[in-house]
Amino acid sequence: MTRQLTIGAAQLGPVNRSDERGAVVERLLALLHQGERRGVELVVFPELALTTFFPRWYVDDLTETDHFYETEMPNAATQPLFDEARRLGIGFALGFAERTLDSTGATTHRYNSQILVERDGSVVATYRKMHIPGHADHEPDRPFQHAERHYFEPGPDGFGVWHAFGGLVGMAICNDRRWPETYRVMGLQGVEVVLIGYTTPIHYVPDPSQDALAGFHNRLVMSSGAYQNGTWVVGVAKAGPEEGVELLGQSSIIAPSGEVVAQTLTTRDELITATCDLDWCARYKQTLFDFDRYRLPEHYTRITAQRGVIEPPRLTEPPSDPRGQQ
């Protein structure tokens, strides 16, 4: 008996600044219904699915952007999605901007968040993005901003893994997926499927030589994270030309082998599905990547002991010890 989970990656095309939440939720519902017709048990929506990717504009006063953030989830706009998903018995993950409030209604935190909801409508967890890319200050020479570090603080909770959907489920958001530590911290909790929403401008302003590699890098980091931890990875994009910025599509469902088993073809609203055998993970977790047998944490200390680079000392003389160990 294998544990089969049919997952839908529900890519979204652009969401413009003028789009109302209600119109976006209609699109999410349409994808949910497509998922139902295709036997999907879990639908994964992208990062910041309910709004445009507003960190591409800079404002000095964050409160001017309060309307991009949700202060509760579900709320009036998203309740229809929660209700319909529960009615259909389909779980989902949904990315959104989150603004937490104190008892007086004042803003306490701003996070880039993703909620996971089980098939019975219960909330499993909310993950808050930790690796916030881009910049915090206005950089007027850019063709567009990527001021995520202005709009969001890093989530405080770490990378959790939860018993859900008959397996062990983890979450990450966009830039998190480029860091091998993300997958490894979840792999060390036995994760079997990692759900990742992303929004990736194809034009990388600090080094445009990377633009032509955007799809390659997206696949590379998710495939290696899958393989090296023996886990399924579901990466779901907000894609296409959003407010003049072309966003990468290539939403993918990736097996524990690192193989892409489903990928979107368009940069529009598009659902792809795969039936994921969660027991396939054991082929990697119990062989080549049997962590308990093969890992050497005593030699990994730099990974947690230091944040940035510390170069080795430069020897002025050739080492007297021929092994040259430092």
Next chain:
Amino acid sequence: MTRQLTIGAAQLGPVNRSDERGAVVERLLALLHQGERRGVELVVFPELALTTFFPRWYVDDLTETDHFYETEMPNAATQPLFDEARRLGIGFALGFAERTLDSTGATTHRYNSQILVERDGSVVATYRKMHIPGHADHEPDRPFQHAERHYFEPGPDGFGVWHAFGGLVGMAICNDRRWPETYRVMGLQGVEVVLIGYTTPIHYVPDPSQDALAGFHNRLVMSSGAYQNGTWVVGVAKAGPEEGVELLGQSSIIAPSGEVVAQTLTTRDELITATCDLDWCARYKQTLFDFDRYRLPEHYTRITAQRGVIEPPRLTEPPSDPRGQQ
């Protein structure tokens, strides 16, 4: 002005059990001379280059295999390689089985080692493989053994990085390359080029579904390690049908972008070269993978605090906190 280093990846075809060291060193010299004609400054030879991959056979008494190990480096058999490389002003990395001795001549340790020699003939360092794959006991049901854990103990020195060849050079061996920690520990020391010898049977006995993916996985782990740390990676195989076991070729030189810029086509002795711009690393190290700016070691603690998997507790009731954080 950029720092250009022309590197040769000197793949070897099979080395049989009956092959004398001298005959192997002749092949290494032929590849070295090819490198000289192509302007190479650093030649990388494979893992256990001087002998057949003897862990494919099991013997109870390790001393019967003493002749596969070197007790000094250089030694009589390899001195011609060291001499000729120094004469040509070409550095090299060479993998070999190492047996250390105490003052009485008794064996103290057995390592799977790789020595790095500068263009002037000085020894930069010897790296001793840490992630030892396979098994320690005889497994008679296998078509061939992979008893590396019988023949080698893990190296004690960690992953070093050295100032050499005008840049920062690190080393790893074979199975080390599958572990993201390997590259990250070196990345945290600013590594700009990682030299990796490998010997990979295409048939993976514990899970043959991985056989058809051997080349994909080889490329996946080295490309992601390169990209995620902004470093060149040079992976060099012992390839082809060695003593009845088909070994993966696909030796590669990989850029900090993760792109393969040179790859062998055969499974025989074959030299591939690339002129590696070490300053290209900065395009990644100073942007997307600016560790000091973006890494979050406080959330990576599991990577060093635990060796194997610790699954999250299974909640019997849905979490009362709707965030479900644990």
